[in-house]
Structure formats: C-alpha cells, structure tokens
Amino acid sequence: MHVHNPIDPTNKDLLLPESTVIYGMSAPPALSDPEAAIQKALSAPIQSKPLSVIAKEKLGANKDASAVIVISDNTRPVPYKGKGNILVPILTTLLETGYKSQHITVLIATGTHRPMTGEEIERIIDPWVFAQGIAVVNHDCKDETILTYLGKTERGSEVKINSSYVNADLKILTGLVESHFMAGVSGGRKSVCPGLISEHGTFLFHGANLMGHPDSRDLNLKGNPVHEESLAFAKMAGVDFIVNVTLDHKFAITGVYAGDLEAAHLAAFEMVKGYAKVPITEEADIVITHGGFVGINHYQSAKAAFASIGALKKDGYLISIANFTDKKDIIGSITYKTVLAILSLCGAEALIKVLHSKDWPFIPDQWQVQKWAPVFEKIPLDHYYYFAPQLSKADGPGLPGINAATLTDSKDYSEVVQTLLQVISKRESGRKLKIIWLSDGPYSIPYVK
Known part of the structure; x- marks a missing residue:
C-alpha cells in the first residue's frame, strides 16, 4: 500500500x-479564515484584556515602552511567515498602538538548542518583520551576561531568564501546542522554560527525578512536575499575553488560543488531548x-x-x-x-x-x-x-x-x-x-x- x-x-x-x-x-479541520481567527483571538482573548488594551496601558506607564515577542525555533512548525502567520498581526498591533520598531524585539526561545543561523531565521520569519527594522535575536542559555537572576522555585531550581525579556515592559509568548513526551504538551509556559532559561536552570528541571516521574508524560498536566516547574519559571519571569496555535498534518492552523498564560494554554491543551490519544x-x-x-x-x-x-x-x-x-x-x-x-x-x-x-x-x-x-x-x-x-x-x-x-x-x-x-x-x-x-x-x- x-x-x-x-x-x-x-x-x-x-x-x-x-x-x-x-x-x-482525527485532528479538527483547518480554519477557513485563519487571519480572521487570529485577529479575533487578539481582540477577544481568553481571560485577558485585548492585546491592544494591554499594550496601551504599558505605553501609558512608559511612553518608550519596550516589547518582547518570544517565538519558537525551527524545531517547531509555528506559522511565523506567509499567509495566516501569527507574528505579523501581533507586531502590527504593537506598531499601531504606538510602539517604536526599535523598542520591539523578537526573541527566539532556543532553550538549550544551538542558536539559529541567519539563514535559518530568514527561513521561518516573514520578510515584513525585517522590513520594519525589528530586531530578531537568539537566546543563548550559556551566556551568563544576557541573563537575570530572579531567585529559586519552591523545588530549588535556579531561575535565570533572558534579560531582554525580563526588562521588557510588555512580554508576549507565542508557540505551538502539541503532545510533548515530558511536559504533557508544548506551548504556553515552555516559551520561558526551557526557552529562555540558563543551562544551569535545567539541572533540576530536566534532572533524573523529574524526568523519571510517572506523571512526566505526554498529554498529562495533572501532577506533572515538569509542567509545574516550567510554569513556576514563567510566573516568576512574568507573562502579559500568549498566542498559541494548534495545527493539522499539513501545518495549517486548526485553532488560535490567545490571552492569559494558563487559561489560554489550558484551552489549547484540552483541544489537543481530545484527539492526540489514538486508541488501537x-x-x-x-x-x-x-x-x-x-x-x-x-x-x-x-x-x-x-x-x-x-x-x-x-x-x-x-x-x-x-x-x-x-x-x-x-x-x-x-x-x-x-x-x-x-x-x-x-x-x-x-x-x-x-x-x-x-x-x-x-x-x-x-x-x-x-x-x-x-x-x-x-x-x-x-x-x-x-x-x-x-x-x-x-x-x-x-x-x-x-x-x-x-x-x-x-x-x-x-x-x-x-x-x-x-x-x-x-x-x-x-x-x-x-x-x-x-x-x-x-x-x-x-x-x-
């Protein structure tokens, strides 16, 4: 056959x-109008004010407010380029709200992966982003000079986060929610941890005890210590807004989940959990x-x-x-x-x-x-x-x-x-x-x- x-x-x-x-x-069908779905998600998010409102409030407190949009690296097929991508609408909202392009950074959450090359970056990001003069930079978990220490989690993990993110007035996470073999599902809090943490920060987070825990498994968040530790990092770093998507076999968008860090991610998780488990x-x-x-x-x-x-x-x-x-x-x-x-x-x-x-x-x-x-x-x-x-x-x-x-x-x-x-x-x-x-x-x- x-x-x-x-x-x-x-x-x-x-x-x-x-x-x-x-x-x-049996994944849900691709959205017939992903552009409209993205705009609706930004303006009517899950348990959150609209992105434009949050952005204006930050500008009200600081007329030169900075914004960081965290994106996934090339190991995830997140739509950041072409028709129906999620990055351009986010950036357009910020620019129309009054943010200056030089105060906006697109930060690649490489985690412990190697930094992406310039060619690889151009391959995943829409040319419009570069045309606006918006900086696109890699996180580097081994470079202590770009990290800010925020303390320790209850489990004792060292929390050092990318300084550009920590110091930003507006913090936005993006990503893909799919089954993940240790964190339950990807997306949400994972953009921060392990996306923006130090290499040393992985020592407990990815240590033998958490990795070997029976609840550190795919499609499970309840009692999952990897998920819980990742969320603890994200809360310490602060998150203003997330935009996550689910995709079908052809990487077309099947759902857009924007808004509160936990609520929006949980909504995406419930969707994925409904079809990713396959009975045989x-x-x-x-x-x-x-x-x-x-x-x-x-x-x-x-x-x-x-x-x-x-x-x-x-x-x-x-x-x-x-x-x-x-x-x-x-x-x-x-x-x-x-x-x-x-x-x-x-x-x-x-x-x-x-x-x-x-x-x-x-x-x-x-x-x-x-x-x-x-x-x-x-x-x-x-x-x-x-x-x-x-x-x-x-x-x-x-x-x-x-x-x-x-x-x-x-x-x-x-x-x-x-x-x-x-x-x-x-x-x-x-x-x-x-x-x-x-x-x-x-x-x-x-x-x-």
Missing part, C-alpha cells in the same frame, strides 16, 4: 505491506514511525520513539525514519552523544541507575537520553532500526539500535523500509508479523483501548 510520507522532501509516498494497519489522529486494538510486532517536523536530528527523533511505546509488543521491533535537516549536527551535542553511548553500551536499566546515582554529575542533554530508556525497557537495543538519508555507516557507533545504512546503500525511504522488514522477517524465521504505521509520528500517542 502507498501511504503519505510527511518527512520525504520529494513528497514521495511510502510503500508498505498491504497488511499494515494505519493509525493516526492491539500492540504490534513491528511499529513503523517517523520523526516528524521536529525530528531534525537524532536528539529530536527520541520523541517519535517514545511516542511509539504504546503500540509496541514486548520485545517487538521499531523502525523509525527521519529527515535530519540540522546542518550543524545530525546527531546532537557532545554531551548527548556521551550519555547516549552509556545507553548503547550498558542498556536502559544501567543508564537509569547511573543517572540517579548521587555520584553522577548532571550533564546537559542527559534528559533526552533518559527518555530513550523506556523504549529499550520494552524492546532490546538491537530491535530498533533507524534511518535518515543523512546518516552514513560511520554514524552507527555510540547510537542505540541498528543504523539502516549498515544494511543497505539505498537512500529511498520505501526501499530502506522494505529491506528492514525483510531483515526482521528473517530474524523471526518468516512468521507472520503484525505491522502498524503511525502516520503522525511523534504527535500522536497510541494506546490499547
């Missing part, structure tokens, strides 16, 4: 066995998934593997395909690779023991490896097959699972998947295997109904 492959840059379908069972989300009839011997838009490197592809757990039989097989578009590093940081090597060499159980040891020094990016561990608690390391056209045979050592490049020279997604299925069939002596294709990759959460 032919299925849509959302990560293939050539838009070529993926060829799968006819017996494959397909599961995906039974677990499969083989699950095939994809890295989605977020899967720009191996680090980010952990989300797809983690989301697949509910569809996998114990000791089953997982095939993950991706398109690693990160031109800086297709794997991840040196710290990520270091901790990942421990997982690859010693297994999931040993890794978890190490991360919880009192003698273990916290290493940035260990949290992503910790989220790989549950995958390999359900299936053996060598039951995970992964493929991205950018990977070569030399990229295998230190990575968990089996690199498809060691089994085939093909760069065609269908040919690679067929090869991997044949390899698995041979390993299983040709017995009939149930196959599932997760059409939404990391964005849907399958579970046995």
